[in-house]
C-alpha cells in the first residue's frame with residue numbers, strides 16, 4: 486500500500502475507488518508507442534492495487550481510445566472531466582494532442598500527466614511533464630553527434646508542431662557549434678516510403694553528416710527502410726532522433742535499424758536493477774517481444790508519483806495533489822526522479838544509444854547525471870545542462886562510440 490501521511494478526505498472515505506482518466510491511442514498513426522504508454526499505465530495501476538491501493542482504495546482507470554486524433558483527444562478529455570467527473574488524467578503522445586487537451590483540463594480544474602518527450606517552451610499549472618524537455622535530450626544528442634559525426638545536418642520531420650519546434654532548438658545548437666542546416670523537410674503524418682523520396686534526394690545532393698529525424702509513429706519505419714534501400718551507410722551518416730524508440734524500431738527490419746542513434750532517459754536495455762525489474766514485469770504481463778520505450782517508462786513512473794501524491798494529500802483533488810508532487814522522489818526504472826515545483830517538469834537522466842545488428846539500443850554515452858528540467862532553455866549551451874549535481878554511482882560517464 487502507498488504510505489499515507491495525511492488524513493483521508495471525504496471523497497476517499499465514501500468512494501469505492503480513485504477514478505483516473507487514461508487517454509492513449511490504440512489505433513492511428515502513433516498507436517504503437519501509445520499502446521506501450523497505455524500498457525505501462527495499467528501495469529503501474531495493477532501494481533499499486535495489488536499492494537493495497539492508495540489509502541486502502543484501488544485506482545480505477547477510465548479509458549478511451551482517441552485514435553491519434555487531436556480533436557477526439559479533446560472530446561474524450563471533456564467526457565472524462567465533465568461526464569465521468571475524473572480530475573486526474575494520464576495521457577497524450579503527440580504535442581498536437583496535448584495542446585488540444587490542455588484547455589479542457591484547465592477549464593475543468595483537472596491535472597494532466599504527460600509522459601512524452603516534447604519541444605519545450607510550455608508551462609501549464611494543470612500539466613505534469615514527465616518526458617524529456619530539450620535540455621534533457623536534444624542537447625546531449627547534439628553534443629554526441631558533433632563529436633562523432635559532424636555538424637552539417639539535414640532535418641526531416643512529420644508535419645505538425647513538435648517537429649517544427651524541436652528542429653528550431655536543434656538548429657540553434659547546430660549554429661552554436663558553427664555547423665550548418667542544409668535543409669528542412671516535412672512529410673505527412675501518415676507518411677509512406679514514397680513520401681521520403683525528396684528527403685532521399687536531398688541527402689544524396691547535400692551529403693550531410695547527420696540526418697535529424699523528427700518523424701513520429703508509423704512513418705518512422707518507412708523512413709528508415711527507405712534510407713536503407715537508398716544504400717546510405719548509418720555508420721558514417723546516421724539518422725539521429727528523439728522519437729525513434731523501441732516501439733518504432735519494432736516496426737522496421739533490424740537491417741534498417743542498425744547504426745542509427747537515439748537520445749532518451751530510458752532504454753529497454755538499461756542494466757540497472759530498477760530497469761530490469763520494470764522490463765521483466767512489463768514483458769511478463771504483455772509478452773516477451775513487447776517493446777518497452779522511454780515513453781512507456783515515463784507513463785509507468787508518473788502513475789507511481791501520482792499515487793504517492795494522492796496518498797500524501799488524502800485526496801485526488803489537483804489543488805491538493807499538486808503541492809505534494811514536488812515533495813516526492815521516486816526510484817523510476819531510469820533512476821531517481823522528481824518534479825520541479827517551479828515548472829512542473831521532471832528531473833531526468835539523459836542517455837544516448839545506438840541500434841545494434843539485432844535492432845537493440847546499446848548505450849554509447851551515459852553521462853550518469855540527473856538533469857534539472859529547463860523547458861524554456863534558459864541555459865542553452867552544449868556544456869551546461871543544468872545538472873542538479875546528482876550523479877549515479879553505477880552509471881559512470883563513458884564514451885563507447
Ligand code: ACM
Nearest residue numbers: 579580602603647
Ligand atoms: C511529441 O509530439 N511530443 C513527440
